[in-house]
Amino acid sequence: MSRKHLGIDITTLSALAEPNRMNIVELLRDGPLTVGEIAERLGLRQPQASKHLKVLSDSGIVEVHAVANRRIYKLRPEPFQALDSWIKSFQKTMQERFDNLDDYLRELQNEEKP
């Protein structure tokens, strides 16, 4: 009865549920980048880039490495693994209970005639 995955961390989802941040994440797929590069490639102003990166960092999606003047941001695999296993367990359950609509309809019928 291992009730694992009692829900995924919602901050991961809300961090990804913003276009610019999703673009940043997609961009970092190809490797680490500095704030300046991220801002430039995505047509963002530097402050907005920093802010979005902070959100991503706070949610653990991204991590920073300070190198002199610059901050290099790169993806962290953990949140994606967590998301993956959540979805997996999800799909598993959905498959088992494939389409209980009919079952549920019968349940409703029975309620009405006690």
Added chain:
Amino acid sequence: MSRKHLGIDITTLSALAEPNRMNIVELLRDGPLTVGEIAERLGLRQPQASKHLKVLSDSGIVEVHAVANRRIYKLRPEPFQALDSWIKSFQKTMQERFDNLDDYLRELQNEEKP
């Protein structure tokens, strides 16, 4: 160079990135339910439940079946499949490029001495 998954639909994520809606989704894991049951089990007022269900419905996470007086909501597998394949392709890329931090540092070094 199949650039599939140029990004997942962000509305899926933002729909899930709200506690009550996530609770609804987790609840529907165990099978279809009416609005009233959903509201009751989650301690929501009926209008709020309906509103959240509308958001979930608009984003394709959920579908409705009208049965007489009631509306039965159930999960749709598609968004989860999409999410799954997005993450999969993501993890694949991340594995390949495992940890190019060092590579990138060298790139930065070379830029500075042209």
Added chain:
DNA sequence: AAAAAATATTCCTTTACAAGAATATTCCTG
């Protein structure tokens, strides 16, 4: 046909969040 049940919708208020602009901070270089 009237009343009741189940659900959706509207209006209002509050809150969260993203963009913009300006400024602060840190580190390198001359």
Added chain:
DNA sequence: CAGGAATATTCTTGTAAAGGAATATTTTTT
């Protein structure tokens, strides 16, 4: 050590979204 580069932070403002309360809509029941 002064100036500039890279990044973070603060403040303000506009806007979207969530909750509450009331109401509309549809279908059932009697």
